[in-house]
Structure formats: C-alpha cells, structure tokens
C-alpha cells in the first residue's frame with residue numbers, strides 16, 4: 001500500500017470544455033507538447049473523447065521505456081502488428097527479444113563497419129552529381145542517399161537510382177496512411193476511396209519489390225549476413241516455422257518505415273543547420289579535410305570526425321519526434337497518480353530535448369553543448385534520440401555512420417548556401433517535423 005493516497009492527475013494547460021486540448025494543438029502544433037510542461041511530472045491531455053497521460057519528467061520518461069512489466073507498446077503498434085504480421089517493431093516480450101536476436105547481427109558495429117564503404121560510395125555518387133551554381137533540391141537528394149544506403153544494408157543489393165526512388169516514393173505513400181489505418185475501424189479502410197486504393201496499390205507494389213528480391217536471393221544465395229539473409233534462414237518465434245513471404249514483407253516494410261524518414265529528415269536538418277551557420281560549416285570542413293587528406297574515409301577513421309558527430313547529436317536533440325506512446329498493462333502509480341490499466345501514456349522527445357531545466361537556450365543549435373548536456377552527466381530520460389530499453393533503435397549505428405559520412409563528404413566537396421530567392425524554410429506540422437524544402441546552391445571547394 002502506498003503511504004499516501006494517489007492524487008488525481010492535473011490537466012495540461014490550455015484545456016477548454018468539450019474539445020479539451022484540440023484547439024491548443026491545432027493553434028500551435030509545433031510547440032504544443034513543450035507548452036504542456038509545468039511543475040507537474042505527469043499531466044493529462046485530451047482531444048474530445050480521447051485522453052492521454054503525458055510524462056514530462058526525465059525519470060518518468062525513462063521508466064516508461066524500460067519497465068516493460070508495467071508498460072506495453074499500445075494502440076499504434078498493435079495496429080501495425082495486426083496489419084503487417086507481427087514485425088519486430090510491434091512485438092513484445094519473449095517473442096520480441098527472440099526477433100531482435102535474429103536481426104541484431106545485421107545491425108552490429110561489425111556489420112556497419114562492413115557497410116561503410118557502400119556508404120562512402122553512395123555519398124560520392126550523390127554529391128558528385130551536383131553542379132556548381134545549379135540549385136539542387138537537397139531534401140530529395142539526401143533522402144535518396146539515405147534510401148540507397150539503407151536498402152544496400154538490408155538487401156545487399158546495389159539498386160539503380162530509379163528503383164531506389166520508386167521504393168522511397170512507394171513507402172512515402174504507405175507511411176502517410178499508416179497511422180489512420182492503425183487508429184480507425186477496419187471497414188473505413190476497406191472502402192474503395194481514392195486514398196485507400198492508392199494505399200493498396202502502393203502496398204502491392206512494395207510486396208512485388210520485396211518478393212522479387214527474396215526470390216532472387218533464394219535462387220542465388222550469397223554469404224551476405226544482411227537482414228534478408230537472416231530472415232530467410234530463420235524461424236519466426238511466434239509460429240516456430242520459417243518466415244513466410246507475408247512476414248518477410250511486413251518486417252521490411254516496418255524496418256524501412258522506421259529507417260528512411262527518420263534518417264532522411266535528420267540528415268536534411270543537419271545539412272540545413274550546417275548551411276545557415278558558416279562557422280559550423282567551416283569547422284566541419286576543416287575537420288573532414290584533415291581526415292580525408294590522410295586517406296579515404298573508413299569506419300575506424302570516423303572517430304576523428306568528432307565535431308561532425310557533435311553536429312549529428314545536436315541535430316537529433318533539436319529536431320526530435322513529437323510523441324511516442326505506451327499503454328499501462330495494469331494499474332500503476334506514476335509520480336503520485338494512479339494510472340488505470342489500459343491507459344495510454346505519452347512522452348515527447350521534442351519537449352524533453354528542449355527542456356530549459358536541462359539545456360541553456362534550448363531552441364538554439366549549438367554543437368558545442370559539451371558532455372554535461374548531451375553526454376553521461378545528463379539525467380536519464382533527458383536526451384534519448386534512439387530511445388532506450390528493449391525497443392531502443394536497432395539501426396542507430398547505421399544511421400549515425402550514414403549521417404557522419406554524408407556530412408563529411410558533402411562539406412569537403414562543396415561550400416553550401418541556401419538558393420537565392422528561397423522562401424523562409426519552415427518546419428512541417430508532422431510527427432517528425434521536417435524542413436519545408438532545402439534548395440541549395442553549391443560552390444566547389446578548392
């Protein structure tokens with residue numbers, strides 16, 4: 001028995017009768033979660049009939065991610081599991097640990113080391129196609145680069161630019177309708193509306209691409225040890241049978257869903273921050289030139305790009321996702337509030353990463369924040385770009401290496417500036433805000 005009775009959870013500021021926090025969210029979507037921060041570690045937010053507890057305290061945010069006895073994946077991930085054959089990202093407990101062990105070797109440091117040459121090649125290929133003085137849509141180009149790298153890592157296939165674009169755009173169509181699919185009743189999603197038809201066509205297209213790659217691998221086995229290889233050779237922990245085509249497709253769809261937008265958007269923000277800060281660009285250029293003067297870039301020499309790594313870390317701090325959620329498995333006491341079983345509980349990486357109690361000038365981009373702000377001394381739950389606990393990002397080393405190699409290659413080759421005449425670059429209103437566009441003009445480095 002707790003010593004004192006649990007207290008009711010206070011609502012977050014900005015609530016209005018009936019509509020709850022919906023008007024506040026619609027008015028200021030990008031700063032809404034930051035505006036819910038009060039002295040209370042846990043608040044309630046509501047949108048009409050839907051309610052969510054929101055943790056605003058680093059220790060609580062950490063606990064919600066690691067205590068899988070009390071918190072499960074919840075509504076969004078259950079929807080994914082139902083639609084896409086229980087992929088790793090949505091599974092739980094022993095099955096999740098087993099699934100993670102199956103694919104983990106394909107994401108280990110050793111494996112990323114072996115992919116570094118591919119990343120260097122893809123970065124060279126992309127940035128050598130840019131032309132001095134000709135505006136380039138850097139957001140598109142960087143997303144293509146990320147897709148090429150991730151697809152090579154997952155399938156060991158050197159796919160043509162057109163196929164990479166096709167997969168990326170197909171996934172984009174699927175991702176846009178994925179969240180509604182997991183939230184709204186199934187019958188709405190099977191109505192023959194143009195949106196549903198586009199979604200179904202994109203899924204069929206994606207399946208055809210993965211099936212062709214899997215068939216090719218079955219016909220011509222290679223010692224690749226990539227995700228395709230390990231899935232084709234493993235049994236699914238929930239069935240005890242070899243992965244079916246359906247399960248292989250679901251795993252890839254979810255993995256690419258987790259990989260492409262996150263890495264593409266973060267790299268685009270890193271290039272944006274570098275472009276608009278000449279001093280940051282100069283320091284990155286000096287560091288990368290010194291490293292590349294001594295020989296071609298490889299995995300071991302990435303440690304010499306310490307300033308570039310700080311730019312990546314600071315980008316991931318400032319440009320974090322809006323919200324992740326979990327669900328209480330049973331009644332659980334959180335910061336003095338009794339949260340009933342079945343409640344959805346959220347935490348906002350964006351709000352935590354912009355917390356003025358943790359960071360000076362939290363909205364300011366400063367790669368030199370130093371150890372005490374992005375390193376070991378921070379309280380747990382204050383900086384967690386990769387999440388923490390059993391669902392921590394499995395692609396972390398691949399994403400970090402891709403961003404570091406891409407930035408170093410870019411700044412040694414080109415001097416960057418925003419294309420003249422560009423309208424103000426703003427943040428999109430989405431779960432992972434991205435720049436509205438990033439048109440660049442580049443000048444060769446001599």
Ligand code: HEM
Pocket residue numbers: 065088089090100150254255258259260262263266316324384385386387388390391392393394395396398399
């Ligand atoms: C900048 C890039 C990336 C960021 C910021 C990022 C962030 C995250 C975060 C925060 C989580 C935890 C989600 C949660 O707790 O609910 C996660 C999970 C995951 N990420 Fe990433 N990610 C990135 C890139 C990648 C890449 C490149 C891949 C794969 C190629 C990937 C695959 C996954 C998977 C499969 C999970 C689920 C792991 C599990 O449930 O065991 N991510 N990611």
